[in-house]
Amino acid sequence: MSRVFKLKSSDNETFEVEEAAALLSETIKSSSSTEITVPNVKAEILGKVVEWCNKHAESEDTKDQLIKEWDAEFVSVDQHVLFKLITAADYLQIKELVDQLTQRVGDMIKAKTLKTVEMTYPTFNVEREVQEELKSLGF
């Protein structure tokens, strides 16, 4: 009889998760209780993490093409959702999910043009400074 775990979000919503899915999280694995509160992660995000765990618990073969496609779609979210997911997955120590999410962020950074990076920095000379720095390193 497999245990059922209860994950509680920061906005007090509870998700019931089967053992196989729950144990994908190292944090849950090493927890003494079957009721775990995940601080600072809202239901919307926690729900998605649970969805990922359920999907990955039910299919044995992670190299399966269908799972890969599902994963690719799963990480194709807006970046603020992406970062919240990383934070949650990191807290719950779900390595494969963290890896997939960080790979996605890395890909997004690689695909970005310099302009977008520059926009967040409070000086207008940054583009020139960055180009000079890159040039001095030989890029």
Place this chain on the structure above:
Amino acid sequence: MLTQTHEGRTRTRTRHHTVKQSSKKTMRNDEEDGRGGITCGAVTVELDLQDLPEGCIANVISLTTPPDACRLSSVSRSFRSAAESDAVWSRFLPPEIPTILSHSGPHAPSCRSKSKEFYLALCDNPVLIDDGKMSFSLDKWSGKKCYMVSARDLVIVWADTPNYWKWISLPESRFEEVAELVGVCWLEIRGKIDTRLLSPSTVYKAYLVFKSTAAAYGFEYQPAEVSVGLVGGAEPTKKTVFLDADRGRTQSYQIMPRRGPLRNRISVQVSQPREINDNQYPKERADGWLEIELGEFFCEGGVDGELEMTCLETRGGQWKGGLIVQAIEVRPKRKS
């Protein structure tokens, strides 16, 4: 339009997810989705990236490229420490580095220095390996392995005959000796490299690295035939290139020499104008040498084999000389 929403804010990097103000997201005149985020591009990547748990940021950066990491480092102080970290730069290095360097001479950069410095040192300062017959370095943009096979390690037909080729030392060469072409009518240069040395899943290009002396002759009209392919594999595609840096470029049509008994005696017969492909002419390298592309090869990895790179001019029969061959270089194709 840039709004200075960052000024005066202190950021504390904690593992807890901080509540985001929706005003923080109004950095650009782009659409906002209903949840307070921006749907276009990744304008706020850097803002949110800082909120990620420690270690995650370094993970993310290590999944980008060396130029991206340098860019992130110089763009934002918040990323500098992660983007400069050994966690990131050690991952840009090929795993075989310690083995490769253990077979090199005494002047290899130290493994003990900070990973980024070590990485850049390996890019900028090629290391002599294989008893000084080859050199190894990293491609700065990708961290993939680059090699030069020196002239002494190439098969150059007639290279042992001083009437045809001379072995000399030049200070501007990284190898002890380079091969100076006195004069031949049969030019055949072949180089080989074990594909296990190359980085997997990489498109490589091979180049003949040489110099043209003031006395160079015989290359103005006759192109050379070059190819790159696996030994024992399918017949490689051959292409024609000109080893003459100046004359070939200015011709918009090929002048066909008629072979006479004396070298340099030609009668001219103008053929059809042809389109000039830039890759058919030598390019100047940063180290002052010239290079001409011999071909391209996709290294899958995990398959044993030998890559053969050739440069031939054996059809024209005319005498040619005045080139200095340093090596054949094999390096990753740069994505533009």
